[in-house]
Amino acid sequence: MSEAAGEIRDRLGAWCGWVLVGLAGLTPLLAWLSPISFAPVVGLAGLLCLPALRIGPQERPLAIVLLVASAWASLSTLWSPHRPALEDSVALKLFLQIPLYWAAWCGARRADPALRRLALKVLAWGLAAYGVVLLIEAFTGGALYLGLRQAIGDPIRPDLGRKNIAQGSFVLALLWPVAAAAGARAGAPKALAIPMALGTAILASRFLSDAPTIAVGLAILAGALAWIWPRSAPPAMGLATAAGIILMPLVFLLMAGLGLRVSLPLSWAERMSYWMYATAQIGAHPWRGWGLDASRAFSPHIQLHPHNGPLQLWLELGLLGAVLAGLIWIFAFRRLARDERGLLAAATVGSAAVYVFFGLISFGVWQEWWLALGALVAVTGALGDAEDTSRRS
Template identity: 65%
Template sequence: MAVSSAATTARLGGALRRVEGWALVVCAGLTPLLAWLGPLGFAPLLGLLGLLCLSAVRVGGRESPLAAILVLAVVWAVLSLVWSPHQPGRLEDSTALKLALQAPLYWAVWCAARRADPDLRRRALRVLAWGLAAYGVLLIVEALTGAAIYQALRTMIGDPIRPDLAQKNVAQGAFALALLWPVAWVGGLRAGAPGWLGLPMAAGVALLAWNFGYDAVLASVGLAVATAALVLVWPRSAPKALGLGGASLVVAMPVMLILLHAGGFGAGAAGLPESWSQRVGYWLYALDRIAEHPWRGWGLDASRAFSPHIQLHPHNGPLQLWLELGFAGVVAGALVWAFVFRRLVRDERSVVAAGIAGSGAVYLLFGAVSFGIWQEWWLALGALAASAAALADGEEIAATT
């Protein structure tokens, strides 16, 4: 009876891993399409994937500290609503509710990527690599034609769009490729995809960012390559240094901005492009508000209450943590980044660890200059990048055992 029960459990576990594996394959296939046509769709996609993968949830071993940090951070964020000047008008607008749901669902996706059926894990990595390479080629064409394909598609479905808005929408998808291409490339390599797939990925990001004038996206390519090179050359010390650097960036962001302001950074904002000038204004205003409540913060989503001085969020993740969640939220954010990079320490050189580090650095960059830390699609994209990293890491472990 015990043998029969164990066999049934093993078959059930295998079936669940195959379901999770196929779900990851489908997600990988949809990723380029969503990046091009509707990046906001990453949030429902990862939410649905998390529901399918709930049986994979595990907390233990090296992951226990990270799980504890995330749980405490969400609890603190929800608690901070008590004193936040911004209260959601509708339930579906509640950032606290979304965070409470996203945390376990995205954790489930990450766990599923770590335990999925090996054949399906490799298939998901190959699908992601080939799909993002094709998307990179598409972005090259869009960059050279002013997003003509996107405009033609919108016209064909009866929803025409102005050329400038089309370029803006296509560029938003470029952020997704900029984040994913380093980890997707090395994951594809580990799963047997050809190495040249990384070229159209990186070229698509760089050319579109150059032609459409998106400085942060263009800088991300160089940052990803430089970060990956550091980890490849110094597999033990570089991830530790990156972990310390990422954590320090979160903690010391207000001090860094104060020093820059003292050096004339704020006074020179008028000479910057409009988008950067607005950011500087948001940051300087946020510094004043942080000084009023540095320990507890102003509360979750408080940034929305400071219009017109801050529109929606300060476009600086570390600063937003300081502003809304105070010192406790900042410590949690710093520990997460320390954990992310510390996991990449290897005794030998690892292309996979290098690629994951490259994507991690890009997420940190975009979070510091572009997106609000609670934006649903951006959190979902981060979960997708982490899951791709888990897939690639799993393949590296399998290849060395």
């Protein structure tokens, strides 16, 4: 490599490194104050890292499936009953998100080593501090958040404030395993995982949000399986996720056919109503689906989306969409298989399992901030992988 080429390469590494240090520093603040802002912030990081964008031979199958899935989703807008304005077009957002998030991931792999370690330490310490904030919020009824809103002249009702704070616990429930493990590879204390996990679980429990509390245990379980069987567990989880996506409508068809009725709390009963209605509508167009974002056209039977990712994919994109989504997860989990045990790979599997879990019961497939958080998991994992590689070499 010529001296000039090496200088350009070093500049690119430093540029990407500083971009990701900034992203790491903003992550705890966004989680606490504005989770929906993850979409523009992670997108901006990807835009700034575009010069680092590469698609290598190992990544090519995943890239192809993502592009085919995006093309099919865009094509399905032709028959979707939902007609959004251009600025609300999911197809347009996917067209932008895929290359930008991929670029952010490439930027993490390309980042200067010293700045890479700094980014991981900033993220780990920042999320640990956020975990402490959630613990304080849990025992004070959200006093810090409510006080801040009051101080900036934008007061909010306590119940709405607690709802906003609880949304942040979903963010930490997703990020804490990979952030703690990657931070440890960069030299941060492993004990930082403790306030992250405790803050998530206790805040969610006290604010009556079951899913993040369950997710903490799920991340530990999935990570333990990947630690014990590093070569076989991640691919098996990918296959299980794909099978769950493809077979999901059958589960609810069987429940309806058998006449099963379960007494559930109100929020879960509403979800069950959405799921049963979505399953019935899938039967009308099982092959091509109703079209991208068509879930919004089924109000009041479904509010915004079915709160079940596999059913939403079936409902909107049909069998092909479900198969493509399954392939994406197969490729994603397969990348986490290792010949030897590694804490980082196991922790990344834990975060991936949480993403699948929340997609099953909580968030819509196309929610921009949630897709951005999925990209942030991949970016953090890539930073940690690069640190692992440099230590072994």
